[in-house]
Each structure stands twice: as structure tokens, then as C-alpha cells.
Amino acid sequence: xxxxxxxxxxxxxxxxxxxxxxxxxxxxxxxxxxxxxxxxxxxxxxxxxxxxxxxxxxxxxxxxxxxxxxxxxxxxxxxxxxxxxxxxxxxxxxxxxxxxxxxxxxxxxxxxxxxxxxxxxxxxxxxxxxxxxxxxxxxxxxxxxxxxxxxxxxxxxxxxxxxxxxxxxxxxxxxxxxxxxxxxxxxxxxxxxxxxxxxxxxxxxxxxxxxxxxxxxxxxxxxxxxxxxxxxxxxxxxxxxxxxxxxxxxxxxxxxxxxxxxxxxxxxxxxxxxxxxxxxxxxxxxxxxxxxxxxxxxxxxxxxxxxxxxxxxxxxxxxxxxxxxxxxxxxxxxxxxxxxxxxxxxxxxxxxxxxxxxxxxxxxxxxxxxxxxxxxxxxxxxxxxxxxxxxxxxxxxxxxxxxxxxxxxxxxxxxxxxxxxxxxxxxxxxxxxxxxxxxxxxxxxxxxxxxxxxxxxxxxxxxxxxxxxxxxxxxxxxxxxxxxxxxxxxxxxxxxxxxxx
Ligand SMILES: C[S@@+](CC[C@H](N)C(=O)[O-])C[C@H]1O[C@@H](n2cnc3c(N)ncnc32)[C@H](O)[C@@H]1O
Numbered sequence: 001x002x003x004x005x006x007x008x009x010x011x012x013x014x015x016x017x018x019x020x021x022x023x024x025x026x027x028x029x030x031x032x033x034x035x036x037x038x039x040x041x042x043x044x045x046x047x048x049x050x051x052x053x054x055x056x057x058x059x060x061x062x063x064x065x066x067x068x069x070x071x072x073x074x075x076x077x078x079x080x081x082x083x084x085x086x087x088x089x090x091x092x093x094x095x096x097x098x099x100x101x102x103x104x105x106x107x108x109x110x111x112x113x114x115x116x117x118x119x120x121x122x123x124x125x126x127x128x129x130x131x132x133x134x135x136x137x138x139x140x141x142x143x144x145x146x147x148x149x150x151x152x153x154x155x156x157x158x159x160x161x162x163x164x165x166x167x168x169x170x171x172x173x174x175x176x177x178x179x180x181x182x183x184x185x186x187x188x189x190x191x192x193x194x195x196x197x198x199x200x201x202x203x204x205x206x207x208x209x210x211x212x213x214x215x216x217x218x219x220x221x222x223x224x225x226x227x228x229x230x231x232x233x234x235x236x237x238x239x240x241x242x243x244x245x246x247x248x249x250x251x252x253x254x255x256x257x258x259x260x261x262x263x264x265x266x267x268x269x270x271x272x273x274x275x276x277x278x279x280x281x282x283x284x285x286x287x288x289x290x291x292x293x294x295x296x297x298x299x300x301x302x303x304x305x306x307x308x309x310x311x312x313x314x315x316x317x318x319x320x321x322x323x324x325x326x327x328x329x330x331x332x333x334x335x336x337x338x339x340x341x342x343x344x345x346x347x348x349x350x351x352x353x354x355x356x357x358x359x360x361x362x363x364x365x366x367x368x369x370x371x372x373x374x375x376x377x378x379x380x381x382x383x384x385x386x387x388x389x390x391x392x393x394x395x396x397x398x399x400x401x402x403x404x405x406x407x408x409x410x411x412x413x414x415x416x417x418x419x420x421x422x423x424x425x426x427x428x429x430x431x432x433x434x435x436x437x438x439x440x441x442x443x444x445x446x447x448x449x450x451x452x453x454x455x456x457x458x459x460x461x462x463x464x465x466x467x468x469x470x471x472x473x474x475x476x477x478x479x480x481x482x483x484x485x486x487x488x489x490x491x492x493x494x495x496x497x498x499x500x501x
Contacts, residue, residue, distance in 0.1 A: 008114040011080040019044050023052055067215040070175060071182035078110070078143045079186035085111050093472065095479075101443045102428070104475065106468040108141055109420040112447040113190035116418075120445075124194040125415035128406055128427050130204040130398060134180040136171045141183065141449060181212055187420065188220050194418065195257040200227065200410050203253045204398065210251050217255050227254040227262070232369045232402065234377050252369075252406075264409040266362025270373075273363065277356040283338065285358075290341050290351035293331075294322040303327040311335060312346040325352065365409055375399025384424055387477045391458040393470050394424040403430030413440040420447035425471035429478040436482045446471060 020027040020042075028045040031038055050057060058064045087105065091097045105112045132138035169179055191201065201221075205213050210229075218226060230252040238246040256262035277287035297305075300323030308316040308324065308331060318324065324331060334340050334352070341351045371379070380399035385392055403426055411417060411434075419427035431444045450466040453459040464470050 008082045008085070009118050010082040011114075011117070013042070015080070016042055016044055019049070023049060026052065067212070067219055069178040069181050071178045072185065075143075075182045075185040079189050083111055083114055085115065087115055095476065103443075103445045104425075104428075104468075104472055105445065105447045106450050106466075106472075107447070108449055109447045110141075110143055110187055110190070113187060113194070113420060116445070117190065117193060120194050120416070120418075122194070122196050123416060124418050124445075125196055125199050125412070126406065126410040127191050127195065127199070127201040127418045127420075128204075128403065129191075129201070129419060129421045130423065131184060131421045132169075132180075133206045134169060134177070134208045135206075136169075136176075136208075138169055139167060139451070140169045140180060142167055142179075143183065143186070177209070177212060180209060181216060184213070185216060185220075188217065191418070191420065192220055192257065197258050198261040199257045200262050201255050202230075202406050202410070203255075204232075204250055205253060206247070206250050210253070214253060217253055221255040221257070225256045225259045227256055227259060228367050229253055230367050230369055232374065233371045236371055236376050236378070262410075264365055266360060267365050267405075267408060269359075269361075269363050274356060277354075280341070280344070281338075283353070283355075285355050288353040288355045291354045293325055293340065293350045293352050294318065295325050297321045297323045299323075301327075308350065310342050310346060310350065312342070314342075314347060316350060365405075369402070369405065373401070374405045375401035380426065383426075383429075384474065387474055387481070388462070388470075391462040393459040393462060393464055394467070397424045398426045400426060400430045400433055403427050404434050407431065407434045407442070411440075411442055413438070413442065416443045416445065418445045418447070420445075422446035422448045422471055423467060425474045425478075428471075428475045432475075432479055432482050446475075 016027070026045050026049045028043055029040050030043045032041045032043075033039075034041070089097070094100070105115075132140060134140075169176060173179060188201075188203075195201065203213065203217070214226075214229070231249045232252055233248055234250050235246075235248045238248070240246070274287075277289045279287045295304075297318075298321075304323035304325075304327055305318065306324070306328050307318075308328070310316060326334065331340070339353050341353050342348050376399065377396070379401070380397040381392070381395070383400055384394050384397045407417070407430055417427065417431055419425075422428070425446050425448070428444045428446050431442050434440060435442055448468045448471045450468045452466055453464055453470075459467075459470060464473070
């Protein structure tokens with residue numbers, strides 16, 4: 001990992017370079033006023049570019065398929081504007097500052113993502129985020145839009161009595177959904193730049209914004225790079241006080257930077273999966289399980305419809321609408337090789353023997369993740385409570401097993417991982433845990449706003465003033481607890497604040 005550059009690039013300049021690399025003839029020079037001085041700067045000749053794309057330009061009031069909301073243009077301006085901020089290293093809070101490559105950034109993630117652009121462009125293998133779900137009780141961080149700030153704050157009535165920009169987004173806000181989309185749009189666009197060509201992002205979300213987030217990500221990543229919507233079973237018991245349905249799941253939206261370059265790793269087979277294999281006939285090839293020997297008739301060829309004669313002479317007729325999975329000659333070869341099971345007495349419906357020794361070493365990931373396999377909300381809370389026995393410091397952590405599943409699917413031993421809504425730093429905890437289990441050397445970058453803990457919370461009473469303080473302390477404590485061979489303290493470098501120059 002290279003040394004982090006302490007300035008942000010002007011993303012408009014970067015965009016100009018990208019267009020110029022495709023259409024060098026469209027690059028031009030123009031005079032512009034920069035800091036009060038007249039300067040010659042690069043620009044794009046739009047008339048020429050329009051000419052290059054003339055057959056497929058969509059302009060003006062023409063109807064088009066797009067996701068739009070009030071604030072989208074502001075979000076694009078915000079995303080591209082350079083910032084005069086830098087990261088200040090915090091050696092006294094770090095463990096092994098000089099040698100570690102893990103980073104904890106305390107500050108607004110929009111600033112942090114801009115600061116990470118140059119050093120980590122195309123270098124991140126996996127991004128996980130768990131943003132506020134916009135439940136009506138969330139705080140979202142209002143960005144400094146290009147329009148006059150006061151005008152914006154007056155219009156949206158979104159500055160608290162202390163002038164803070166971390167404001168409650170309640171349903172009473174006329175731009176309830178728009179403000180959330182504006183907040184997340186610029187961040188996801190910046191995050192995409194950081195992903196490597198074989199990188200992937202997992203985004204936790206629930207029904208409040210799942211539909212709009214999916215549409216937005218289709219736009220940002222291209223719908224051809226949509227991988228899946230995973231359903232995670234987050235709760236194990238029903239909530240009886242609800243008026244309609246008791247919500248038992250969250251979603252994980254999964255997008256690849258380039259789906260043709262990203263394939264998930266196979267998951268390790270579980271003991272429960274292997275336990276389904278037995279050896280009913282002492283086959284020397286080992287344990288096996290019976291699989292259906294028929295398939296849907298509509299998919300079969302003519303040669304898959306026949307009456308099958310078992311070795312004991314019994315005729316097996318196909319059920320309605322089904323065909324055999326093999327043609328008759330292949331089926332008879334399988335029978336000769338003792339790969340078809342007709343039951344202990346030879347009279348049962350035939351089944352194909354699938355040997356454990358012949359199945360893939362791992363298993364493909366399914367789209368429903370059960371809490372038995374990846375944990376539930378209460379497990380996440382218990383894990384944090386175990387690390388902080390003094391009090392319940394964080395209400396909504398994800399379980400470590402959920403993050404470990406994501407790491408197993410999407411990372412290798414040296415991958416760099418980012419979580420820029422890191423909360424109690426479950427992702428960092430899971431990275432350290434996974435590294436200790438498979439001798440990996442994954443690195444993490446966590447970003448967390450120093451969101452103040454409410455004075456009424458247990459966290460505040462236990463001495464934690466911000467969520468970032470909780471996140472950093474969790475990394476120290478979890479790192480200490482995870483036994484690494486040979487045991488060593490966790491390595492965390494913490495440039496912990498983003499400040500204006
Ligand atoms: C749902 S929590 C994440 C919980 C986390 N996955 C865990 O397991 O602990 C979302 C976090 O994002 C933080 N956050 C919200 N807006 C942010 C911003 N603009 N920059 C950085 N962090 C932000 C909040 O303070 C909150 O802690």
C-alpha cells in the first residue's frame with residue numbers, strides 16, 4: 001500500500017482526461033478565471049463531442065429512462081468539487097503506526113473518499129457499506145452544495161440549533177427520499193472509482209430505500225454489473241407488536257465494477273451439507289446422496305423418454321411431464337458402474353448416486369443467507385457487548401459472521417477492503433478475524449464520522465463521546481482478543497481527523 005496522498009484531485013479534470021483519451025480531437029483550451037486570475041485551461045469541445053455521438057445523443061426535453069430527483073445535479077457538483085482538506089495522522093492513538101497498513105479515518109466519508117481517490121484508485125477489492133437506512137429516525141450529513149449554503153439550509157430547514165450539518169431526516173421533510181439519495185449518490189460514485197477491475201461492493205439496505213438504491217446503482221455501475229440482491233435473515237423471532245408484517249430480513253445489493261471480471265469464491269462446505277451423504281451400499285468410492293434421476297419433460301430430447309428396466313427386471317415408467325436425465329445407453333452404463341440406486345431391495349424408483357468425493361470442493365453461494373450460517377442482529381449486539389462488558393455501547397452492529405461471509409466470497413489474502421459507514425467497525429473486526437483464521441494479510445480502511453453519542457445513551461455514560469471513539473476502541477480490543485500466530489498487538493494506523501487547511 002502506497003503512502004496516502006494528502007490532497008484531493010479535481011475530478012472534473014479527471015473526467016476531461018477520460019473523455020480526451022477516447023476522443024482526443026475534442027480536447028481544447030479555453031481561458032478561465034481561477035482564483036481571480038485569467039488562466040488557459042483544458043476543456044472539452046462539446047459541439048465536436050456531440051458530432052462524434054450524433055446518432056445516439058439524448059438531449060433537451062426528449063423522454064428517456066432515468067432516475068431523477070431534486071438535488072441530483074447538486075450531488076454531481078459536490079462529488080466533483082476538489083476539497084482543501086487533508087488527513088492528520090494520529091500517532092498517539094495508533095498501534096505500530098510506521099508499519100501498519102490499516103487505516104481508520106475519523107471524518108465525513110465524502111471528504112475521505114475524495115482524499116483516497118489518488119492513492120487507492122482501482123485498488124480496492126471489496127467495499128462494504130451499511131449506510132443509515134432512512135427509516136425516518138436517521139441523521140444524515142448535509143453536504144456543502146455548490147449553491148449558496150444559507151439558501152440551501154433555509155430551503156430545506158436542515159441545520160440544527162448549533163449550526164451542525166448532521167441533521168435528522170424525518171418523513172416530514174418534503175425532500176425525505178431526495179435528500180437521502182443526494183447524500184448516497186455522490187459517495188457511491190466516488191466509491192466506484194476505488195474498486196479494482198475485479199472488485200465488488202456489498203450494500204446493506206432495507207425496504208425504505210432498497211428500490212431507489214437499486215435504480216441508482218444500476219445507473220452508477222451499469223445494470224449489466226448488477227450481481228444479486230441477497231436476502232439476509234436478520235431476526236430470529238417475530239415481533240408481535242407490529243401492525244402489518246414482522247420484518248425478518250435486510251437486503252444486500254451486490255454490484256461488480258465489471259461483472260465479467262468478478263466471480264465469487266466458492267464457500268466452504270459445511271458439516272451439515274456433508275452429513276447428507278451416506279454410504280448405504282458400502283460403495284468403495286465413499287459416501288453419496290441420492291439425486292432425482294428425472295428432469296422436466298419439456299427440456300428433454302426424444303431419446304430421454306423410455307421405460308427403464310432395472311437389473312432385477314422391474315420396468316420403471318416415467319411420471320407424467322418428466323423425462324430421464326440420461327439417454328437409455330448412458331443410463332445402462334451408469335447402472336453397470338453402480339451409480340444408480342434402486343433401493344436396498346432393488347425395487348425403488350431409480351436415483352442417481354452423487355459422490356461427495358466428486359462434488360466441487362466448495363459450494364456456490366445462494367441468495368438467501370440464514371442466520372444459522374451468518375448470524376443475526378442479536379448476535380452482532382452480543383459480540384460488541386462481550387468486547388465492552390462495561391455497557392451496551394452500540395445499538396445496531398452487524399454480526400461478524402455476516403462480514404466474514406462477504407470477505408470469504410470476495411477477497412484474497414492481500415486484498416484491501418473499505419467500509420465508509422463503519423459504525424462500531426464490525427468490518428475491521430471481521431477482517432482481523434478472517435486473517436487470523438486463514439493466515440491472510442487483508443488490510444482495512446474504515447471511515448466514520450465523529451457522530452456525537454447522545455447524552456442519554458449507555459455509550460456516553462461509559463465515557464464515549466462519539467461513535468468513532470467506540471469504533472477505534474473496538475478495533476483495539478478485538479485485535480487483542482484475536483489470537484494471531486505468533487501473538488502480536490493489532491496494527492492500526494489512525495489518521496483520525498479530516499480538517500480544513
Ligand atoms: C448503520 S451504522 C453502521 C453500522 C456498522 N455496520 C456496524 O456493524 O457497526 C451507519 C454509520 O454510518 C455513520 N455515518 C453516517 N453518515 C456518515 C458520513 N457522512 N460519514 C461517515 N460516517 C457516517 C453513522 O455515524 C453510523 O455510525
